[in-house]
Amino acid sequence: xxxxxxxxxxxxxxxxxxxxxxxxxxxxxxxxxxxxxxxxxxxxxxxxxxxxxxxxxxxxxxxxxxxxxxxxxxxxxxxxxxxxxxxxxxxxxxxxxxxxxxxxxxxxxxxxxxxxxxxxxxxxxxxxxxxxxxxxxxxxxxxxxxxxxxxxxxxxxxxxxxxxxxxxxxxxxxxxxxxxxxxxxxxxxxxxxxxxxxxxxxxxxxxxxxxxxxxxxxxxxxxx
Numbered sequence: 001x002x003x004x005x006x007x008x009x010x011x012x013x014x015x016x017x018x019x020x021x022x023x024x025x026x027x028x029x030x031x032x033x034x035x036x037x038x039x040x041x042x043x044x045x046x047x048x049x050x051x052x053x054x055x056x057x058x059x060x061x062x063x064x065x066x067x068x069x070x071x072x073x074x075x076x077x078x079x080x081x082x083x084x085x086x087x088x089x090x091x092x093x094x095x096x097x098x099x100x101x102x103x104x105x106x107x108x109x110x111x112x113x114x115x116x117x118x119x120x121x122x123x124x125x126x127x128x129x130x131x132x133x134x135x136x137x138x139x140x141x142x143x144x145x146x147x148x149x150x151x152x153x154x155x156x157x158x159x160x161x162x163x164x165x166x167x168x169x170x171x172x173x174x175x176x177x178x179x180x181x182x183x184x185x186x187x188x189x190x191x192x193x194x195x196x197x198x199x200x201x202x203x204x205x206x207x208x209x210x211x212x213x214x215x216x217x218x219x220x221x222x223x224x
Contacts, residue, residue, distance in 0.1 A: 007059040008145035014055050015141045018048045019168060042122045049133035056140040064140070067198050080196055081204040088188035088205055095184035102177055109181070110173035116217050127214050135206035138165065142186065143193040143202050154194050162186030185209070 026044035034040050057064070071077045100106055107113070119126040142161045150157030166182035193202040 005149065008149060011055060011059050011141060011145055015052060015137075018052045018055075020172075022048050022051065038118065038121045042118055042125055045118075046125055046129060049129050049137060052137040052141075053133050056137055060140055060144060063144075064199065068200055070198055071200060077201070077204070080192075080201050081208060084188070084192040084195075084201060084205045085208050087191070088185055088209055091184040091188040092181060092209075095181040099177055099181050109170060109178035110175050111169050111178075112213075114173075116220070119214070119217050120221050123218065130210045130214050131207055135203050135210060139189065139193075139199055139203045139206055143190060144199045147190055147193060158187055158190035158194060162190055165189075 023044045026047045027040055030040045030043055034043070108116075115126065115130065142165045146164060147157040147161040150160065162183045163179075163186075165186035166179035169182045170176050170179050189202045189206055192205050193199060195201075
């Protein structure tokens with residue numbers, strides 16, 4: 001195992017710890033001086049994302065900087081992100097129809113419902129986590145480590161990383177049918193990284209998608 005593989009393995013285990021164990025630890029610590037459950041949940045999530053972003057940058061900051069420098073044309077970058085986002089939107093739309101067909105319901109996943117509810121109370125913090133922290137951390141973990149580790153078999157890497165990406169969003173709530181939609185989005189993000197061979201394209205697409213979703217949530221909250 002070389003150094004990069006070791007860092008990738010450590011980051012994956014860190015992600016598992018941060019997503020499943022750290023929130024519980026943070027929740028109990030925050031509960032000692034905070035009585036509002038919503039505040040505790042938001043700040044616990046914030047702690048998790050801060051830790052994950054710090055670890056991601058600590059392990060792969062140099063590679064991220066090198067790939068960022070390879071973006072020589074902002075116009076080309078924006079065009080690439082826009083085209084890839086259209087692919088992601090199409091994947092999300094079609095998979096969403098499939099989910100509706102099986103569930104006979106237009107409700108979003110529990111993960112998305114929780115995010116929407118928390119945004120009502122802490123819009124700035126939740127928007128920051130959703131638009132800035134999540135795209136960076138999740139793309140580094142799922143595309144820059146898991147998928148890149150299988151670049152000799154690109155479609156295997158895309159499918160595996162997308163499956164894990166989907167599972168991480170549904171496993172806590174147990175609404176596994178929604179893995180169809182998350183996995184479809186993961187495939188679009190994986191293909192974006194494979195096509196451009198630069199993680200900042202998939203980070204950009206992910207950030208745009210989350211930004212649009214956040215704006216739609218704010219509009220919904222404003223109108224209700």
